[in-house]
Amino acid sequence: MAAGGNYDRITGISRGVVLLSQDGGQSWQQADGEELTRFHKLEKTSEGSLLARCDWSHAVLTNSLISRDGGRTWNHHSADKQTASTVAEHQQATTASPTLNELMQWLQATKIPVAIRAACRINRTDYCIVGDHGIILITRDQGKTWVTTRGKERRTSILFVANNAQTAAWSMLGSEALESRNRVSLLIRETLTKPITGSPDHALANQIAIMLGASGADAIGQWGDDLNQTALAWLGIHQPTVLVLDETLPAVVREAFINAAASTGIQRIAVYGFNGNSGTSLHRDALLSHSGTLAGDLHVDAMHYLSPSDIQIKSTSLRYPYDISPNQRRGSSVTNGITLPQGHRLAGKVNDASRHQLQILKARLQQSDRLHRLIQNSTDTAAFIESIKRVLDQTAKADQFRAAWSIVQATHPSKLKNGLALHEAALEQFASRFANSSAGNWAALRKQAIQRSDEWRLIRSALITPYGTANTTALNSAVPVSPFQVTNGNIRQVSNASPLVVPRPEQYQIIKSPKAVENKANVDLLWEFHPVVLFSKEAARERGDHEGLQIANEVSPNLKRLADSKADHWSRLLSKGTGTLVANPASSPPKLDGMLTDQCWESAAPLDHSSVRTRIAYDEDYIYVAMQTHASNLRADTLGSAFSESNRDHDLSMMDRFQLRIDTDRDLLTAMELQISESGHTQDAIDGNTRWQPTWYLDTHRESDLVTIEVAIERRDITELPVTPGASWFISPGVLTSGATRSSAVIPDPRKWVRLIFQ
Structure with a gap:
């Protein structure tokens, strides 16, 4: 038996592979195991069973497996259970790279300059080792001398x-x-x-x-x-x-x-x-x-x-x-210009690229520029869909994935502010063409999230083209009076009014009940049981995305399994205990002076996460957030303290700043984002799209070793309905250093998120 595995591109999902041979290795067949993840270590017990350590599998909720039939089938194995089995001597193997210390020991033993990757015992005196470049060495005298039986002169060039x-x-x-x-x-x-x-x-x-x-x-x-x-x-x-x-x-x-x-x-x-x-x-x-x-x-x-x-x-x-x-x-x-020995080169290719392949490559030299012009100049969604279909159909099959993914990324809402329909079309094309890959499944899930998530619902109707240009300078020329204003305060209002525009919707329809494309004949268990899919499906159920009556308090049994598992980073988001931030009602609004001396902050329970201490309170009209970090984590920006009301969405990429992401429907696929520098420069967006224009107020305060920021956000700009006790969101507080970009990971990092519960 041979076991290993790999990771999917785009999603990074781990997949395990088991190969079996019945003829001493002359031929191999792949064993079944759709739920297996990449193997890291194998051990053979004295009873003949195989123990495996692998990546965590969300399908079977374990990273420890046992096989009692030579690797054909695998079952959960609890390492805590006391068994009579013992690991047989010299019957261990690992897919992990050897350490430098181990490689040096092999170098000293063999005197051959190659990285040795694995070893096995043939009999009492004979051993076999394998190294880089396909080198195989054998000893017949318990390691005193080694003979190269394959790849004798192969070396790193x-x-x-x-x-x-x-x-x-x-x-x-x-x-x-x-x-x-x-x-x-x-x-x-x-x-x-x-x-x-x-x-x-x-x-x-x-x-x-x-x-x-x-x-x-x-x-x-x-x-x-x-x-x-x-x-x-x-x-x-x-x-x-x-x-x-x-x-x-x-x-x-x-x-x-x-x-x-x-x-x-x-x-x-x-x-x-x-x-x-x-x-x-x-x-x-x-x-x-x-x-x-x-x-x-x-x-x-x-x-x-x-x-x-x-x-x-x-x-x-x-x-x-x-x-x-x-x-x-x-x-x-x-x-x-350097003469290399023959063993320093790989064997020549049997078949070089054909003339037809080279002609296709030459035609592709301008493809990226053509795609860029297509995206920038497209105004009609139907025409855009036909265009990208034609482009991908004319692209060589081996290059289609690369080209289709580049279109998905080029139309991302953070890059194409008014091209939401184009992004959805690109996702749909990607999902349909690569339906049997986890990347294709993600594209279908992402499209559904954009169409139905609570966050995007706030601005879908605002993705419009106004008649004329809004005169924001004149609109904001007067200094606004904040409802949290204090005498001689330095409070800043990020927005006090939305520009008046005449709606002209884009030419596409919002699908009432979008459904991800499913391949019934071949269900990808590692994808279907991935926490991102489970969280997204639960969010869709709670939003009522699908037609028909549903049980109001029904909880997904798969989420229950996840909550009870040892997958700490994901199951923590389902817990209401340690690591959860609690928001209490505010009896009176804070003054927003950055001092945190108000009653709502004194009674709030802070949560330390990602180098930030966070407190949250709320009332019928506002969500109040206080974040603190050590002064060394947030260097003062060099743009000064002057705040331009005519330009609310500043480019904060080259300064240290606080970041707060808010996921109100807990799908972990879409989120609101607030960024604030120490001098009060701000940016607000949904998944990087700055068309979200909430009304919020803030003030900052720096002490010798602590930076504090106090924020009040109008509740109606986050959620249409009043917040009720028992409601729950996900939030991600943190500090972004100068040069760091906003998180745009395809699969979210659960370690960066915490659960917020309103009391």
Whole structure:
């Protein structure tokens, strides 16, 4: 049996795979297991059962499985239960990348410069180990000597070192491996835990690297006492001919690798970036003729896993701080001009790209510009739908997913303020064309959420084209008097009136009961039981999206299962206990002076979450919010304290600011967003669309070690009906640092949200 798995692009859903062989490995069949997630560790008990540790499965609500029939079927296994079974000696396997310490131990044992990934015992004296590039070694004397039985001379040709997975030079890495046929490996310095998978992002980086032809990706880790010894250890394991470094690496890390390279005889050192200031570059539209793809496609495919909502295609630039043969450096590969042994290159491709494929690639060079013009110039939804259908039909099947997703992102409400109908059309096309993928299922769910969510309902009718331009300067020329005004106060009113416009609705209908496209013949259990789907369906039920009578107090049994499970981050949002913020009625409105001395704040129970302490109170007319953070988390902005009433939605991207997201129907797919800098500059939006114009008031106060912001938002701009005791929302308070963008994750991070209950 062999077990492993991978992650879906866009959604990042984990999927497990089990392969079985009945003939000693000559042929393999895939076992059933639609509910399985990626395997991490296997153990064989003395009784012959198989124990597996895997990613958390929302379908079976566990990350521990047991099989008693050789891997054909798997069941929940509780690690807490005392059993008579014991793990058989030397019968463990893991899909996790070995640590640097483990790799160094193998290097010292085998004296062969390759990263060893796994080992197994053949009999009492014989062992087999496997390493990068398909190398297999066997010992017949309990490890005293090792003989290479496959891939004898294979070695790493190019070693890439990136600061993190998102700054890796994926286009260049893929070009070197798939086009130039070099053996490539990747190191990642930063490893962040991805909320979607619960695994470090170097697990995703490893999957992407292999997809692009590399041997894999490892976290740098630490060896010895300092970075210099760590760098020497990695160069000793791989012994590359060329070292390629990320310019965003900390200077001490970059210098450690450069010094180590100088002492180990590396022939060329390159430093890459994306600013285009260097003389040599790999253009994003470079045509890779042997692979039959564009260089930018490789980067886009990688970003589908790492950052699908923020894909920026950039060219890769290079500079060479050291080169043994600079005069012979020509061509598209960083190894050009260097003589490489045969084992440093991958086997040549059997079939290069055909002339027809290359003609299609040349035609695609202008596709992104054509799509941009199509989106910007479209005024008729029906014509737009026909246009994108025609564009996708004329796109090669292998490129359709990439093109369709780019249209979804280009029409996002945060980028196309008045193009909601276009975004819905793009989602519908994506969902229909890729109905058998989790990304297609997400598109259908997202479309339904936009059409029916409480948040978008507030502004759907306002997505109109006014006759003429509203004279907001004249409208707001008078200084408004706040109902929370105090003497000599610094209170700011974000909005005191909505501009008068004549409605002219867009030419599309709101569907009364939208339904996600379902494939009855093949239900994706890992998607259907994902918490995002369960929360969305419960929100739709409570909103009354579907026709027919429903039980008023019915609660989804699947949500009950989730609440009772150990999936802490998601089940916490269903709890009414620890980690829940309680909003009490305010007997009198606060003064909004940033001091929090009012009675409603003194009686409020604060909640500490994401470096912010939050309090909330309410009455019939307003929702009151107080947020505090340490002064070091929120640097004062440089725009001054003057507040322009004619421009309420400021560009706050380059300043530290508070952010509060409010999800009133708890679907976790749509939310209102408020951002406030320390000087009172603001932005309000729904999913990044600034057409939401609520009336709200605020004031800020900075002490030596604390920044406080006090906000009052008109209740009718959040929810049409008065808030009643027992009502519940989701909120996400936090601080965004300068340069950080609003959260646009496809699958929301439950760790960033808390439940708000009104008493």
